[in-house]
Amino acid sequence: MQQGASEITLFDSLTNMRILKFGGSSVGTPDALNRVIEIIKARQQNGRLVVVVSAFRGVTDQLIEMATFAAMGKEDFRPILNEIEQRHYETINTLISAKNRSEVITSSKLMLNELDDVLQGVFLIRELTKKTLDFVLGFGERFSALILAATLNNRAIPALYTDTRKLIKTDSNFGSARVLTAQTFQNIREYLHEKDSAVIIATGFIASTNIEESTTLGRGGSDYTASIFGAAVQAEAVEIWTDVDGLMTADPKKVKHAFSVEFASYEEAMELSHFGAKVIYPPTIQPALKSGIPIVIKNTFKPEHPGTWIKKEVKEKKGIIRGISSIENTSLITIKGSGMIGVSGVSARLFGALAKENINIILITQSSSEHTITVAVMPKDADTAKWMIEEEFSEEFKADIIDEIRVETDLSVIAVVGDNMRQIPGIAGRVFQALGRNGINIVAIAQGSSERNISFVVNRKNEKKAMNTLHDAFFLSGVKTMNLFLVGTGLIGSTLLKLISEQSDELYKNYQIDIKLKGVANSRNMRLQDDSISLTDWKKELDESNRATDLGDFIAEMKEMNLPNSVFIDCTASGDIREFYEEILKASISIVTPNKMANTSGQDFFDMLHQTAKKHNCAYRYETNVGAGLPIIGTINEMVTTGDNIERIEGVLSGTLSYLFNSYDGSASFSELVKKAKEAGFTEPDPREDLNGHDVGRKLLILARVAGYQLEFEDIEIENLVPEQARNASSVDEFFTLLEASNKDFEELVTDTSAAGKKLCYIARFEKGMAVVKLEKIDATHPFYNLSGTDNILALYSSHYDENPLVVKGPGAGANVTAAGIIADILRVANTKAYSNAGW
Numbered sequence: 105m106q107q108g109a110s111e112i113t114l115f116d117s118l119t120n121m122r123i124l125k126f127g128g129s130s131v132g133t134p135d136a137l138n139r140v141i142e143i144i145k146a147r148q149q150n151g152r153l154v155v156v157v158s159a160f161r162g163v164t165d166q167l168i169e170m171a172t173f174a175a176m177g178k179e180d181f182r183p184i185l186n187e188i189e190q191r192h193y194e195t196i197n198t199l200i201s202a203k204n205r206s207e208v209i210t211s212s213k214l215m216l217n218e219l220d221d222v223l224q225g226v227f228l229i230r231e232l233t234k235k236t237l238d239f240v241l242g243f244g245e246r247f248s249a250l251i252l253a254a255t256l257n258n259r260a261i262p263a264l265y266t267d268t269r270k271l272i273k274t275d276s277n278f279g280s281a282r283v284l285t286a287q288t289f290q291n292i293r294e295y296l297h298e299k300d301s302a303v304i305i306a307t308g309f310i311a312s313t314n315i316e317e318s319t320t321l322g323r324g325g326s327d328y329t330a331s332i333f334g335a336a337v338q339a340e341a342v343e344i345w346t347d348v349d350g351l352m353t354a355d356p357k358k359v360k361h362a363f364s365v366e367f368a369s370y371e372e373a374m375e376l377s378h379f380g381a382k383v384i385y386p387p388t389i390q391p392a393l394k395s396g397i398p399i400v401i402k403n404t405f406k407p408e409h410p411g412t413w414i415k416k417e418v419k420e421k422k423g424i425i426r427g428i429s430s431i432e433n434t435s436l437i438t439i440k441g442s443g444m445i446g447v448s449g450v451s452a453r454l455f456g457a458l459a460k461e462n463i464n465i466i467l468i469t470q471s472s473s474e475h476t477i478t479v480a481v482m483p484k485d486a487d488t489a490k491w492m493i494e495e496e497f498s499e500e501f502k503a504d505i506i507d508e509i510r511v512e513t514d515l516s517v518i519a520v521v522g523d524n525m526r527q528i529p530g531i532a533g534r535v536f537q538a539l540g541r542n543g544i545n546i547v548a549i550a551q552g553s554s555e556r557n558i559s560f561v562v563n564r565k566n567e568k569k570a571m572n573t574l575h576d577a578f579f580l581s582g583v584k585t586m587n588l589f590l591v592g593t594g595l596i597g598s599t600l601l602k603l604i605s606e607q608s609d610e611l612y613k614n615y616q617i618d619i620k621l622k623g624v625a626n627s628r629n630m631r632l633q634d635d636s637i638s639l640t641d642w643k644k645e646l647d648e649s650n651r652a653t654d655l656g657d658f659i660a661e662m663k664e665m666n667l668p669n670s671v672f673i674d675c676t677a678s679g680d681i682r683e684f685y686e687e688i689l690k691a692s693i694s695i696v697t698p699n700k701m702a703n704t705s706g707q708d709f710f711d712m713l714h715q716t717a718k719k720h721n722c723a724y725r726y727e728t729n730v731g732a733g734l735p736i737i738g739t740i741n742e743m744v745t746t747g748d749n750i751e752r753i754e755g756v757l758s759g760t761l762s763y764l765f766n767s768y769d770g771s772a773s774f775s776e777l778v779k780k781a782k783e784a785g786f787t788e789p790d791p792r793e794d795l796n797g798h799d800v801g802r803k804l805l806i807l808a809r810v811a812g813y814q815l816e817f818e819d820i821e822i823e824n825l826v827p828e829q830a831r832n833a834s835s836v837d838e839f840f841t842l843l844e845a846s847n848k849d850f851e852e853l854v855t856d857t858s859a860a861g862k863k864l865c866y867i868a869r870f871e872k873g874m875a876v877v878k879l880e881k882i883d884a885t886h887p888f889y890n891l892s893g894t895d896n897i898l899a900l901y902s903s904h905y906d907e908n909p910l911v912v913k914g915p916g917a918g919a920n921v922t923a924a925g926i927i928a929d930i931l932r933v934a935n936t937k938a939y940s941n942a943g944w
Contacts (some may be wrong), residue, residue, distance in 0.1 A: 116240045120151035121339045125330035130404035131248050132161035134198040140405055156330040157252055159244025164186060171240045172224045175232035181223055189216050192247050209252035214901060219243050232589040234278035239318040242310035242814030253305040262302040268329060270293055272311035274319045281311060281319035292336040328470030335391035342392055344384060350401040350412030351383055356427045357504045358568045359575045367418045368426050375521040375557045376429045425522030425578050428571050434466055435486035436512040436561060443505025456938050457496035463489050467517055467559055469550040486511055515547060516567035519559045520574060530557055538577040541721050543670045543692020565666055572900060573668035583616040583662040584934050587667040589623035596698060600923040600942045605639035617934050623662055625653045632661050659684050663691045671933055674699045689716040696726035696924055696929040704802040707814050725929040728755060730803040731896045731916045733925035739912060740810045743902060750811035752871040752901035752930050757803040759894035759917030760787050760794040761866040766892050775843040775852035786894060790836050795825040801877050802866040815875060823878035857881050887911055
């Protein structure tokens with residue numbers, strides 16, 4: 105009865121307490137410590153404080169390095185010791201006035217001498233036990249707590265340096281000791297009851313056994329220290345001060361769009377921290393969870409930010425998932441054997457064998473047939489784990505009950521976490537669909553019975569890509585980031601970037617598409633970078649690049665960047681780039697191109713590109729191959745996909761030839777009209793490229809193939825409008841001279857046609873397997889009779905459109921309409937959830 109009354113008295117004196125923990129980044133410099141002091145001053149007004157501190161940033165690693173060198177008999181530890189001494193003394197001199205320094209300098213010097221003696225002992229005996237290492241590691245927190253307490257006292261804020269080895273008691277599992285909770289809580293309560301006037305500055309991370317042997321609570325254990333204090337005194341909250349704004353939706357170093365969440369449940373935070381969310385240390389939540397104490401994650405460098413509140417229950421149900429976390433490097437061990445089916449105790453023996461070597465299992469998955477069991481472990485444990493399993497199941501190997509033990513390396517585990525996932529069906533489907541669309545293969549899957557966590561294993565090179573893909577899918581309200589890689593910055597390419605720059609805000613607002621230029625190349629230079637290339641200053645950035653264009657290197661680096669929703673845009677007229685298309689599509693990178701060269705290669709090559717796009721869940725789009733921005737190819741593709749049969753294709757597919765024959769009335773010679781068209785930019789630099797009909801033939805070839813027909817370019821009958829004597833002219837000027845000799849022939853042709861009430865039209869036609877491109881005389885009943893200017897027109901006759909054709913008409917050339925067509929293709933790539941059999 106008397107003991108119970110004592111407990112009540114202790115708690116009465118410990119009300120209105122708050123625990124603040126500052127990590128290494130928060131106490132790493134004098135400036136950072138000044139920020140900490142301002143936070144302490146502000147918090148002090150609301151009640152009593154216990155401030156738990158980590159070592160200065162980087163010091164723990166230096167202590168490990170020194171101990172390791174000493175154990176190897178290397179004197180290299182001494183320069184590091186000198187560096188640590190100098191850093192702490194400089195901090196003291198910066199923060200504490202000269203008249204108040206002597207005591208803290210003396211205490212620091214005594215600790216440094218103690219550290220030096222221990223390291224010298226390790227050096228002499230060439231041995232570093234876990235017990236000795238724990239003692240060495242504790243110096244970092246002891247130094248930082250001592251300096252912070254002295255600085256506060258120097259500024260008239262009463263503070264008491266507290267070595268938590270006197271309070272937190274553990275077993276002797278050095279390196280990751282287990283806390284003796286009841287004894288520790290009683291020690292803390294009695295100590296704080298006695299020291300009731302000052303701010304307590306406590307060392308994080310360290311503790312001791314009951315015989316005063318120094319122990320540590322595991323890496324990141326300063327958070328655990330703070331949580332232990334919080335639970336012991338039933339604090340209002342435990343505040344973890346770090347260098348980020350709170351618990352993030354993902355690691356901001358891997359996902360640039362990551363942001364802090366306002367609330368999270370204990371369970372969500374536990375799941376995220378287990379899978380690599382480094383803001384908190386996993387055991388931290390246990391004492392707080394049992395005591396129902398909120399944990400608040402705050403940013404030392406932005407104290408005004410609300411941070412993240414971690415509580416038992418979160419009523420604020422915003423969003424489907426809370427966060428995405430990952431363990432960057434893991435190994436998978438798979439045990440396989442038909443003899444395991446129906447045999448009890450296999451899993452227990454497996455886990456027991458790994459437990460003997462203290463090997464932590466990150467993830468477990470087992471096939472429903474019991475034929476295989478797979479576990480994920482840290483890479484450093486993989487070889488030991490394999491050896492332990494082989495030893496445990498040696499008799500089963502001999503009896504062929506177990507066939508193999510396979511170790512896979514260079515893998516990452518990703519976890520999608522959220523309490524709301526339990527109430528909403530289809531989350532797993534959304535996860536795996538998003539990954540599949542970006543060509544990310546899943547090696548193993550595990551889902552907890554709580555349905556709060558979906559975990560899966562991917563190739564390590566796909567970790568960042570997978571996290572960005574899922575973050576876009578779940579957190580950005582449908583916003584999809586499209587990462588563009590453009591080759592060819594001539595008229596079409598430069599116009600494309602200009603239009604994207606002008607329309608980027610509208611694309612984001614109306615279509616939730618965020619376009620990023622990640623790579624650009626012309627015939628001279630190329631530039632690729634993780635940070636987006638400016639859509640307005642790309643030309644300057646490209647000119648400043650000192651990397652000569654090499655298509656192989658460009659594509660290799662694009663693949664290495666491995667970004668989600670990547671699109672390669674070929675705005676060249678080169679036939680060389682098509683050789684890289686298969687490689688690009690195999691990397692699950694979509695292709696958008698106005699370049700016809702790939703699609704007018706052999707039928708086998710055309711088919712292979714579409715099959716590759718389909719197999720690797722990406723898109724191959726080329727709407728601008730025919731008709732610039734007109735919806736011609738997409739229309740044919742949709743007709744075929746919905747079961748329509750295209751029976752006849754007719755079209756005027758050249759803006760140049762459309763202009764020539766819409767304008768040619770005999771008032772000016774044909775050669776003068778061609779020259780005028782060239783000056784207006786309607787023709788190629790060499791007009792023979794337009795007049796020979798080959799470009800129209802290539803377009804017809806593409807349309808026939810999209811309609812589902814097998815056709816080669818050589819199968820097309822093309823009428824060449826270049827007079828025979830002008831075909832081999834050595835220059836364009838010579839060509840025009842020779843063309844003049846045929847003016848009379850063209851004049852007679854147009855006169856005869858007009859006299860018959862008809863007009864000339866250069867028509868491409870595909871029907872019953874026959875492809876013809878030729879100049880025809882058409883009358884007023886023909887759909888093309890009223891064509892004007894440079895317009896293109898296409899008539900499609902099909903099972904559904906048998907009497908009156910489906911007609912598409914409009915501008916078929918021009919940089920703006922072509923660039924707009926490319927943007928339309930990019931939008932289709934962004935919004936298409938599944939591609940047709942044609943890779944469309």
